Amino acid sequence: MFSYQPPLKDIRFVLSDLLDAPGALSQLPPFAEVDDELTMQVAEEAGRFASEVLFPLNAVGDREGCRYENGEVKTPPGFADAYRQFQEAGWPALACDPDFGGQGLPSTLNSMLYEMLSSSNHAWTMYPGLLHGAYACLHKHAAEELKQRYLPRIVSGEWLATMCLTESHAGSDLGLLRTRAVPRDDGTVRITGSKIFISGGEQDMTENIVHLVLARLPDAPAGSKGISLFLVPKYLPDGDALGRRNAVTCTGIEHKMGIHGSATSSLQFDEAVGWLVGEPNRGLAAMFVMMNAARLAVGIQGLGSAETAYQNSLAYAQERLQMRAAVRPAQRRGEPADPIIMHPAMQRLLMNQRAYVEGFRMLAYHSALALDAAEHHPDERMRADMDAQLALLTPIIKSMMTDQGFYGSSQALQVYGGHGFITETGIEQYLRDSRIAMIYEGTNEIQAVDLLLRKILADGGKRLEQLLAQIDATIAQENTGPMRDQAGTLAALAQDIRLRVQRIALAAPSNPELPHQIAPEMLRLVGHCVIAWLWLRAAAVAREKASQDPVFYQAKQDTAKYYYDFILPEAMQQLQIVDNTLRSAEKGEPLRLLSDVMRQYAESKA
Numbered sequence: 044m045f046s047y048q049p050p051l052k053d054i055r056f057v058l059s060d061l062l063d064a065p066g067a068l069s070q071l072p073p074f075a076e077v078d079d080e081l082t083m084q085v086a087e088e089a090g091r092f093a094s095e096v097l098f099p100l101n102a103v104g105d106r107e108g109c110r111y112e113n114g115e116v117k118t119p120p121g122f123a124d125a126y127r128q129f130q131e132a133g134w135p136a137l138a139c140d141p142d143f144g145g146q147g148l149p150s151t152l153n154s155m156l157y158e159m160l161s162s163s164n165h166a167w168t169m170y171p172g173l174l175h176g177a178y179a180c181l182h183k184h185a186a187e188e189l190k191q192r193y194l195p196r197i198v199s200g201e202w203l204a205t206m207c208l209t210e211s212h213a214g215s216d217l218g219l220l221r222t223r224a225v226p227r228d229d230g231t232v233r234i235t236g237s238k239i240f241i242s243g244g245e246q247d248m249t250e251n252i253v254h255l256v257l258a259r260l261p262d263a264p265a266g267s268k269g270i271s272l273f274l275v276p277k278y279l280p281d282g283d284a285l286g287r288r289n290a291v292t293c294t295g296i297e298h299k300m301g302i303h304g305s306a307t308s309s310l311q312f313d314e315a316v317g318w319l320v321g322e323p324n325r326g327l328a329a330m331f332v333m334m335n336a337a338r339l340a341v342g343i344q345g346l347g348s349a350e351t352a353y354q355n356s357l358a359y360a361q362e363r364l365q366m367r368a369a370v371r372p373a374q375r376r377g378e379p380a381d382p383i384i385m386h387p388a389m390q391r392l393l394m395n396q397r398a399y400v401e402g403f404r405m406l407a408y409h410s411a412l413a414l415d416a417a418e419h420h421p422d423e424r425m426r427a428d429m430d431a432q433l434a435l436l437t438p439i440i441k442s443m444m445t446d447q448g449f450y451g452s453s454q455a456l457q458v459y460g461g462h463g464f465i466t467e468t469g470i471e472q473y474l475r476d477s478r479i480a481m482i483y484e485g486t487n488e489i490q491a492v493d494l495l496l497r498k499i500l501a502d503g504g505k506r507l508e509q510l511l512a513q514i515d516a517t518i519a520q521e522n523t524g525p526m527r528d529q530a531g532t533l534a535a536l537a538q539d540i541r542l543r544v545q546r547i548a549l550a551a552p553s554n555p556e557l558p559h560q561i562a563p564e565m566l567r568l569v570g571h572c573v574i575a576w577l578w579l580r581a582a583a584v585a586r587e588k589a590s591q592d593p594v595f596y597q598a599k600q601d602t603a604k605y606y607y608d609f610i611l612p613e614a615m616q617q618l619q620i621v622d623n624t625l626r627s628a629e630k631g632e633p634l635r636l637l638s639d640v641m642r643q644y645a646e647s648k649a
């Protein structure tokens with residue numbers, strides 16, 4: 044039967060053994076009290092809520108979906124009640140400022156919570172999923188009066204929030220958006236325009252909804268430099284009362300491939316009352332606080348899907364009997380067939396999933412710790428360094444982890460054979476639900492361009508070099524031990540990346556298409572380098588601790604080796620593609636993609 048077990052043992056390995064998260068967090072003044080016990084207590088409670096309350100609603104949500112009627116949305120049976128329990132247990136406030144009613148715990152614990160929620164029920168998790176990003180954005184950019192009025196209600200989860208960016212003609216390119224904001228003398232604005240694809244734009248879980256809306260002020264410059272951010276509530280609070288209805292209406296919800304329980308709403312704003320957040324025309328910068336938190340959260344959605352898919356395919360492979368294995372233990376010789384887990388082809392599918400899931404968990408919590416340090420470390424330089432590293436890692440997390448949510452679910456489905464294709468089995472829902480994470484919050488193509496052009500080339504590779512220097516330090520420690528071959532492979536990869544970045548930087552000015560052509564490969568190259576680094580560290584820690592739990596720590600070391608032997612070679616292919624493209628560009632014969640179509644296109648427009 045399809046199920047979800049919170050992976051508490053692996054979470055403890057990553058947080059305590061590998062990253063010493065409680066130790067690192069207790070160095071940050073607001074988290075001096077955080078220790079191992081508190082961390083695992085939160086993990087256990089979060090795991091219980093996810094597996095006992097949310098997971099049972101996952102298939103129901105898929106089957107029943109959301110219903111739209113006369114501007115209102117009914118979420119699937121059980122969704123609103125689960126949200127009530129989530130709110131009453133204080134989960135929304137976990138990592139928020141105590142000045143606004145928060146519990147003041149680290150974002151790292153919030154990431155752990157969201158991994159388990161996403162594993163259990165992606166669609167449901169979309170509703171509170173934007174809450175923390177909205178909180179962080181308002182906390183940083185809103186005027187004091189707005190903060191006092193809205194933050195306590197967002198922190199307590201009494202009101203949920205949305206992120207209203209997309210319009211029918213403006214998706215990846217927000218510079219095209221047309222929604223207008225007209226200022227009034229009383230300090231408010233009137234918002235007019237249509238937004239589409241707004242997750243949780245309408246729902247029946249909270250009585251009020253706080254929309255964060257991107258729009259243009261009169262006379263704003265064209266493009267992305269003329270976008271401002273506004274807070275637009277569904278109801279206009281009047282003191283403690285809910286107040287009157289604002290002029291924002293849900294005009295429909297989408298029928299879609301997956302996450303049927305999440306209301307993907309079209310919203311119409313007809314002179315709706317709103318307030319500016321941050322500075323005029325600097326809306327994208329303000330929204331980026333929310334988008335970065337959301338990108339980390341979306342990456343974690345990918346991890347969550349991949350974990351559940353792996354767990355279930357592993358269980359199925361131990362039960363399903365088909366064909367005789369090439370090598371059979373003596374006690375099975377009389378049996379007509381063996382469990383499919385005995386076939387190396389199935390072991391490969393399972394090990395691929397495992398090496399990615401466990402590797403991405405290390406990357407997710409490494410980055411969550413960096414986020415906490417970037418916000419709270421007492422040393423300003425340390426905060427800046429952590430911020431720089433996060434800027435580099437965010438597109439990798441968003442892109443590679445969501446790819447794995449989908450491809451890992453597909454590998455899991457393969458383990459089930461034809462039974463995986465049948466709805467009742469449960470895995471096909473994960474394949475459908477996980478697909479969207481590769482698209483929203485900036486498509487994975489946009490993430491790759493962001494990484495190479497804005498995060499690597501824009502600062503002359505400085506941020507990247509800081510990260511590679513950290514990786515070099517681990518290599519120096521490991522290059523004489525039992526993982527010395529792997530350390531050598533990693534050292535070569537780090538050097539390969541440095542050289543390619545230099546060549547791209549030299550070639551790009553005369554060939555501006557070049558970095559765009561190889562951005563996806565460069566993203567995976569840097570991503571693999573980081574995950575291989577974390578696996579090298581994990582193997583070292585597992586060796587040290589081996590006597591405490593030999594089976595668990597041996598499996599860690601084996602998985603580290605598997606990553607290097609079977610997954611990391613993908614980097615060779617990516618290097619080859621980068622080299623082929625670079626060589627053509629350097630010879631003055633740049634790669635021509637779809638040359639016939641592009642020629643016709645240019646001629647038709649001439």
Ligand SMILES: Cc1cc2nc3c(=O)[nH]c(=O)nc-3n(C[C@H](O)[C@H](O)[C@H](O)COP(=O)(O)OP(=O)(O)OC[C@H]3O[C@@H](n4cnc5c(N)ncnc54)[C@H](O)[C@@H]3O)c2cc1C
Nearest residue numbers: 206207208209214215240241242307482483484485486488
């Ligand atoms: C279920 C769901 C929930 C969503 N939730 C929200 C939400 O809550 N709030 C919100 O504002 N939006 C939301 N969205 C919208 C989502 O963020 C957009 O769909 C996404 O940003 C892509 O925009 P688009 O669909 O218009 O695709 P387009 O921008 O038209 O892109 C089409 C293709 O072109 C590629 N492309 C475009 N430009 C480039 C480039 N420069 N380089 C390389 N490739 C490029 C893209 O990668 C993509 O493959 C949601 C969408 C869905 C389906």
